[in-house]
Amino acid sequence: MTALTRNNVSVTGTGEVALVFIHGFGCDQRMWRLVAPAFEDRYRVVLLDLVGAGGSEVGAYDPARYAALQAHADDVLAVVRALALPRVVLVGHSVSAMIAVLAAIAAPAGIVERLVLVAPSPRYLNDAGYVGGFERVDIEELLEAMDANYLGWSGAMAPVIMGHPEQPALAQELTDSFCRTDPAIARHFARVTFLGDNRGDLPRLHTPTLILQSAHDVIAPLPVGQYLHRQLPGSELVVLDTSGHCPHLSAPAPTIAAIDHFLGAAPRP
Amino acid sequence: MTPPDDASLPALDLRLTEENLDDLYEHAPCGYCTCLPDGTLVKLNQTLLGWLGYRRDELVARRCLQQLLTVGGRLHYETHCAPLLLLQGQVREMSYLLRRRDGSTLPVLLSAALVREPDGTPLAVRVSLFDITERRKYEQELLRAKVQAEEQREQLARANEQLRAKNEQLTRINADLDSFVYTASHDLKQPINNMVGLFEELRRSVTFHDAEAGPMMSMFEDALAQILATIDGLTQVVQLQRAMEQVPAEPVALLPFTEDIIRSLQPAPAGTRFELDFAAAPVLRIARPGLHSLLYNLLSNALKYAAPDRPPRVRVSTARTAHATVLSVQDNGRGIDLTRHHRELFQLFRRFHPEVAGTGMGLYLVNRLARQAGGRVEVDSAVDAGTTFRIFLPQEEAGDSTPDARPLAAPPGPLSEKERGSQATR
Structure with a gap:
């Protein structure tokens, strides 16, 4: 098992700098479908599935190892190493915005040049003096909603996860099952995502960062984006006039434009 | 049953075929609503309003679909449904709880389709909702049973672990x-x-x-x-x-160990003197039963083959050489004619003092135990003067058990031999 098969890595495009797109909770690399191709003419475009999601090697999901986001960050760096990428921009959505932050902190100096955080939140739960947007009971409700939607999953979905994408019938099923994953893994990842707290990691980040904030996002609301902007000196905050937690799906063109502007403004060494 | 023929059609109440579409929308046996792509409600049917307990004007343009769900459901919608709608154009059979105006919940199945403008821009989302109160109870039973089964599996695993420890x-x-x-x-x-x-x-x-x-x-x-x-x-x-x-090697303090063996020997003749000197190596790392058998045989031999005309003197001691620890048992007994018996000294059933009872097992066993400990036996003897047995055991690494010392368990050979050997004869 290599990092490339483990994380179902796909590479397109050409360029000196690689954009590594990391999907968020609940989905896989197909989330970037409306955004990533726009960069293929100037950048190497690297897409991956977090272990446990999409076409990753689900068997590699060891709950003990993935009990912290750092494990996913280490996976991302393993992919960067495996592809021998010399210059990297990490683009992370939702929980993977924090995975990208952790990866940038842990990466060897000079490799990760920039970060693009799409709908990021360093902590989803409210805390003393901090509004994350959610209480613990809300997260329990989410887990219940996930359970309710996974009834009958195991029997129907197991063969797909075992991996027979070459069979058309199963491929169709795979399309239908888009953004579904093993319920036990999904539950675990939901807990790691929504109960985690990465505020303490922010001062350790010294990489130029763009925060892409959806104007109306219940999961990562504007005050959270502003909090991040304050905590990351020198970061850029761009509020996209869109609704929901996935601006790269609901407003792909403005998302592309904002990333382009941010990267274009980068001093080329 | 005969199939309906054309002649029977006019008999149907024609009002059924003139179903009012508005009435069908408003009072269909399921909830309908239409939203903007961001979820803002623009149209709801009466069935859905009745379920929720809201007036139309409280919701239209004021609330979005996600806000009709519980917070957990909303999280799920934003992370699962919303991206699916935008990428695939539809979602089916999503299970959620609607939050009614009075705070109570209603379990529903949600299916939705995205309507696009001709240029592909998302225009609206059509949503249908089915009341699944009864089915939900059954599903929750299933979930509870599953959780219970998992708990029992964990209990079983714990019980297994306890059994293993007990074992x-x-x-x-x-x-x-x-x-x-x-x-x-x-x-x-x-x-x-x-x-x-x-x-x-x-x-x-x-x-x-x-x-x-x-x-x-x-x-x-x-x-x-x-x-x-x-x-x-x-x-x-x-x-x-x-x-x-195999019995593992362990540290054995020689002085108390040897004293115990001496106490277990048959009553020694009057005037017998034992001299124990383990100053050079007070502790041996060796399998206890093997050492016991070895010392027992040598000591009982020393008494058994004592010279009839003088009280036995037996000296048990240790010494260190460059590569070995030496355990010696020296007596002043009858002695063995080594020039005659040298070759057969350690052979099974060989006896050199037929005037004394014995079975010829003792030295055979001593030699075998020493070899299994990775060592060897040397004998000095003079007839009518005495015999000295020296057991050379490999020097162990500091604080470490020598692999050679480990096999000093009971010999795996013919078992009765060894047992008879413990009668300490030669």
Whole structure:
């Protein structure tokens, strides 16, 4: 098992700098479908599935190892190493915005040049003096909603996860099952995502960062984006006039434009 | 049943075929609503409003679909449904709880389709909702049963772990019992052999006048034979066990160990003196039963083959050479003619003092135990002056057990040989 098969890595495009797109909770690399191709003419475009999601090697999901986001960050760096990428921009959505932050902190100096955080939140739960947007009971409700939607999953979905994408019938099923994953893994990842707290990691980040904030996002609301902007000196905050937690799906063109502007403004060494 | 023919159609109530579409939308047996792509509600049917307990004007353009769900459902919608709608154009059979105006919840299945403008821009989302109150209860039963099954599986795993620990403990106790039986049978054998000899002697030299005496003598003899057979049996069982699992080497403090053995020997002749000197190597790392057998044989031999004309002097000591620890047992007994017997000294059943009772097992066993410990035996002897046995055991690494020292368990060879050997004869 290599990092490339483990994380179902796909590479397109050409360029000196690689954009590594990391999907968020609940989905896989197909989330970037409306955004990533726009960069293929100037950048190497690297897409991956977090272990446990999409076409990753689900068997590699060891709950003990993935009990912290750092494990996913280490996976991302393993992919960067495996592809021998010399210059990297990490683009992370939702929980993977924090995975990208952790990866940038842990990466060897000079490799990760920039970060693009799409709908990021360093902590989803409210805390003393901090509004994350959610209480613990809300997260329990989410887990219940996930359970309710996974009834009958195991029997129907197991063969797909075992991996027979070459069979058309199963491929169709795979399309239908888009953004579904093993319920036990999904539950675990939901807990790691929504109960985690990465505020303490922010001062350790010294990489130029763009925060892409959806104007109306219940999961990562504007005050959270502003909090991040304050905590990351020198970061850029761009509020996209869109609704929901996935601006790269609901407003792909403005998302592309904002990333382009941010990267274009980068001093080329 | 006959299929309906054309003639029967006019008999149908034609009002059914003139179904009012507005009425169908408003009062369909399921909830309908239409939203903007961001979820803002633009149209709801009466069925859905009735379920929720809201007036139309409280919701249209004021609330979005996600806000009709519980917070957990909303999280799920934003992370699962919303991206699916935008990427695939539809979602089906999503299970959510609607939050009514009065705070209570209603379980529903949600299916939705995205309507696009001709240029592909998302225009609206059409949503249908089905009340699944009864089905949800059943599903929750299933989920509860699943959780219960998982808990039971964990309990089972814990119980298994406890069983494993218990099993380990029992195995340990079993080994301890083995050791006990081994030592007990070993140490009992010598006195019982003495009893056999004494009894023989008694029968020859004493005359009984009681008529009952004869049968009683036979019964006593039988009892003795039975004890011997039992001990043999016990020993064989234990040694079979031992042959399968090696006894680990452990540190043995020689002074108390040797003193114990001396106490277990048959009463020494008057004036016997033991001299113990383990200053050079007070502790040996060795398998205890092997060392016991080895020392027991050498010490009992020293007494058994004492010179008849002088009290036995037995010196047990240790010394260190460059590569070995040497355990010596020196006596002032009859001695062995090594020029004659040198080659057969350690052979099974060889005896060099036929005037003294024995079976020819002792030295065979001593040699074998020493070799299994990775060592060897050297003998110095002078007839009518005494014998010195030196057991060379490999020097162990500092604080570490030498692999060579480990196999000093009971020998895996023919078991009865060794047991008889513990009668300490030569």
